[in-house]
Amino acid sequence: MDFLLLYRVNHSWIVTCLLTFSHVMMSCYTEEHSERRQLHELTVKRKDLKRCDNDNRVCVTDDSDCVPRTHVSHERVNISCFFLLTDYALTPYPQCLWSQQYNVNAESMHSLIFSQTTPIYSCMGIFNLGGRMNVTLKIKNNMNGMESWSEPYEVAVQEAIKAPCPTITSVNGSDNSLEVTWGISKLYTRCRVRYRMATTDKWTEIPAYVLVANAEKAVYTIEGLKPFSSYIIAVSCILSFGHWSDWSMETTGTTQESAPSRPPDICYHMEMVNKQGPHHLMLMWKALDVYDAHGHILGYQVSYTQTKRPSLSVTTNTTDLKVVLVVTEDELEVTVMAYNSAGGSPYSHLKIDLSLHQTLPSVRRLWVNSEDDRLVLQWDVGHISLPVSEVANEWATDAAHPTSSHWKRVNGSTRSTVLKDHLQPGTTYRINVYPISNQLCGPPKSIIANLEYGTLLGAVGMHVVDVTKNTVTVQWEWQRKEVHHKVLKYRVILCLGEIQVESIPVWPDVWQHTFFKLRANTGYSVNLLAETSNANISREIIPIKTHIFEHNEIIFTVCLIVLLTLGLGVFFILSRTVYKTYFFPKIANPGASVVGRWLLESHHEKNRVKNVLKLEEFLVTDLSGEKGFVELGQERPPVREDGIFNPGSSHSTLNIKHIFIPQNTEYIENTPKSNRENRDSSLMFNNVAHIENGQGSLLPESTQIQCNFDYIQNKHTLGDSLKIAFLENTPSNVE
Template identity: 35%
Template sequence: MNIWSSKLHLATWTVMSFLCVFSDEVMVRDSDLKLCEKDKRVCVTDLRDCAPQPPASIQKTLNMSCCYQISQSSITCEWSQEFNSYTEPDVSLIFSSEDTIISCQGIFNPAAVLNVTARIKNYMMGREVWSQPHTVFLYDAVKPSQPVLTVLGSTEDSIVVSWRSNVGNGCCRLCYRVDNTHTWTQVPGYVPARRDETLTYTIRDLLTFTVYRAAVACREDSGIWSDWSSDVSTRTLDRVPSKPPEVCYRVETTDSGGSFLLHLMWKELDLRDAGGRVLGYQVSYKPVKKQQLQERIIQNVTDVTAFLVVEEGNCSVTVTAFNTAGCGPAAHLRIDTQARNTLPSVTSLWVSSSFPAINGLLVQWESPTASPSVPPVSHLAVQWRHETRPSTSRWTTEDNKITSTVIQDVDPDESYLISVFPIYPHQQCGPPQFLPASLQQGALMEPVQLKVGGVTKTTVTVVWVWQRKAGPIRVNRYRVMLTKESESKTLSLWPPQWQLTFNNLEPNTEYSLLLLADDVSRNIIPVRTDFDEMPAVATATPLLLLAVIVFITSILSRTVYKSYFFPPISSPQGSTAGQWLMDPNHLKTAERNLLDIEAFQVTDILGQKSLITVCPDSQPSSEDLRGDTSLLSISHLIIKPSSLELDPDYISDAPVITEDRLVSLQSYHADYTVSCHLPDTVCLNKDSCVADTALLHQTHEGNSYFPQKKEESGFSRETALKCNFCEFIPNSHCAYQLACEAEYVSSFLGKTDV
């Protein structure tokens, strides 16, 4: 079944390949005809056509029509016929009459009636076709002469033409087209015509300032049309632009302080939007300042961009399109240079071509990413112009959700500069992204000099350079790939980007870097990531940091808890007396005053030596003595004279002191020495004082003790300290001082601060 279907399809294709429609128009002048010798009623252009015609049954009927041109004394016939051949056949006309023809040069006259037969010969196929005779009444087949058309004038949208009619009781028809195009448009209806009448017609609904071509043809009542007249051309007039241009602006800073560069851009108005052609644009600028009149600055430009140096503050800007008919409506802008925003541009711009399948350029991009500080894009403007002719720019606008467009009607032999502008609210436009392109090569940029810019343990940075494309190869996209065995990472390259970074790679690993043009590799670069020298440290670092944080937190919490629940209590060890008493180096001190004897002064009238006995006011227990030496304090000592009898007048205010036992100094392992220091000028009995002091030292070194008395809890020793009282100069303030030098007195006094 499939075999027979294939054969049938092949046969059908072969038949259709050789099947063609032949349509031709043949004009024969009477001067070209020859009379056949055997048949005096036939005139032919080729004597071979004088052969007998085939039977009428095999002659083919053709859709033939003929017309008679009196001025040229000729007949033109046309028809259509199908032939199974690629070659054009040879066609000839055979004219026959019912009457005998004397000369073929006179057969074409208005009163003649002729039969016309067409002979179609195909020498390659070896076949010929004879048509059935077509009867022509030359009077009714007269073709009117060609009229002459002239232009009377034009307006903004119309053309007025005129011609002279050469037909009687006939009609004429008009057609027109835009110059440099091939499509004709016929005016609806016909214009009635009479012979030798001058006719006028207005062709309306035309484009302004556009060149048109027009022609006219006429016919008689017989229905035979004359040839079209020669083309006439004229241009419609200008019209005042009907719409303002769509303007957006961008404010840029300059090197000079206090001034800014105002960049204005607008879409070029086409003929319909502008109401006609546009010769240029008028841009005016005026600063807006309070209590100050400023003149408006006006400049004319022919491009769709303008640059103005403006002052800081508010300003008013207008843009108006104009032509020979005048200026159209203006686009108004009120700009505050201090409130300018840095607006982003589109990204990933690329241009590709599918010529000749599609006669256009595909432009693709990505809109700016929305952010709280940047307003959303309202729409996008796509501009393209010849690289060598900037004045030929054209625009189109796209919705903010559209990311591609196709530019139609571009010249295959030209290169274009394509720009994409994001338009923001309040007629602000972001910076453009542009790319050169052509139908033959697509985008005219390519990345070169690909190399590794930097390597770490987990990243590889790639850099490259964009340059003008050198070859005719079309590339829809460029990519760079980092691959390792079966794994790969791919990133796309877009101008003007010049570097990118591959992240999350493995340390000390060999990779291959590839530059891909579509899916074809351009070059391969080997690259290895850095060696991870301290993986253990890197792993342990978070744990160590966590441990330090826990330790510091525990210390701080312990300090806080202790200060809150256990407030600090003053300790005797921290006092000055306690530190002095706990100092083990008291023996190194040359002399220290233990007691100030001034508090215990008595008046010695007799001037005799008196003995002062130092003893505690109460006897501590043995456990107290062994426990804390602080029980022995100065506040518990009582000093009294032992054998001195004083005059009551001198001691009337002295308190009554009872004698008590002294604690033995030796029991606390303290060497106790008492010495009396009196100045030589006032001491009356200095020798006695020194002798007694020596006797005291001798007694202590010989381990002889003062009288002692036992207690119930143990025993205690009573130690009597003896010193001479020196009498000061009479009639002066009498004072007695006991200066006692103590060694290891800390054992005796305990922790009491003196």
């Protein structure tokens, strides 16, 4: 950009020369000196312009320039000159611009030389509208006295006239336009207007010219602007000949407010206190962009309606970007509207169904560091199933009821941000971080910090929770305290002697850690370390020794030994019984047998008598001549503790359980006696007792008893006795 210095002098002319350069100041450094481009300003007044005596075709600003030059070194300098007109003088005055490389280690002097091909009688008359001349720039180095000259620049006064610069007098605006007014010269014929937003450097020039001939002032309205936006405006004009004037001084204008053009983007988080009671519904929305807000947002209107009872609606107003509502219904419809002084935005609608409610976990590993009067906030979203579209950061003074809070949103893939606005030294702030996934937002993760120390939380009270054969678990607490160091982060370090085995960073949401794959019966140490920018501060060191065996290994071993002992005991007991049964069977002792002793008596053969069992009480009818079968049973008499049968017990009885005898009595009566006598048969009875002299003894099984049946030849009825005679018993295998 060229800088021009204009002087208006009544009834006089001034030659103003400025040394201008490009937009960017360039610096070049060499081993001996440094060079750069610098802006110079040279003003030539009427009294300073002199006519050379030795050359009547030259006017100079320095008398030394009138001396003839023997050796001229022409330096390549881009020079251009214009002639300016003022309202106070019709005689234009020149304005010359050029650029050159400037050495900051050397001082230079600049002068202008005006020459014509015709004689100059007065230097005051060379700048007439029909004049034509050459302009030369002389540059002299004061340190070494060397001079350099530019190439002569030919200029025609009328063709090089530049219109005077206009002045903007007022700018009035509506919500989408600005009306610009500027004063004009009588010599102007047309003007042009350009504008740009205050937040950008890109100019927009109105394509159509504004005709201003024979007018005292010019007015132009710029249409299609954005509401509540600041614009910078400049104006330039031209005469009927020559060049456009320089752009006027930049003037700022602001459009008025209009209603917001779009609704706020909202998300929600439902905190279910209990299944039957009310729920806490947190609504959060994003502040409208300045181009959509169309003014200063005064507040937000929040309404919610129960889907089942649309007539019941609750409305609340807030100036914050978050509100917490207590609701009882499971289905709700929420609307949010932003408003300014011009009106309200469209409504943003949100339908919530708690039966289909999803949850979004909070962020983790939240930490704040202080750097150069700003807070550097970092976090991690972890492994969240839903994609995180944005992360909202809220900070406010750490008070029970802060007056206001400030917000900043970043992209969901970002893991850190810098907070530098609305922060004051010596003030503690509570910072909340919310993950957002479309219309669902997670619960806040909070941390407290200030500009002096960053995070105001410290890890303390580390202790051992569990020690096993291959693992060690330690636990600590996070407490708020006034620290005196800027702690960058905390670490828990496991060491084996002087060797660092493992080091992990810990955050306020982590209060326990387990080290795995350790050696059994080995001594370790756990160190809680606070990292600072200058050094590491060791908080606590705990020595630990791992166990030889695991608890479950000990329990398993003890249970195995007990079960093995019980199994061996049962095995030995069972095996003793089995071995005794098969290899050491029980042998009967004849000496303890009553029957055996009875058989061994010497008078057994002599006193052999026939014992007859009288069966008169047993009566049968319709007896046949065929053989009958008698089933005898007995009640076992008591046995002594040594297992020997007691024949003298009075409880020894013989019971006849069942008798089957042929019922053909006629046949029996007509049968010869010899035949009836031959009906003696040997029958096998089970559990038969021997009775002698009123005393009996139990006979073993498979004892053959010879029975002789005598039938009474008269009428028998059921229930009469039947006499059975024991003719002979032959014991076998009697114990």
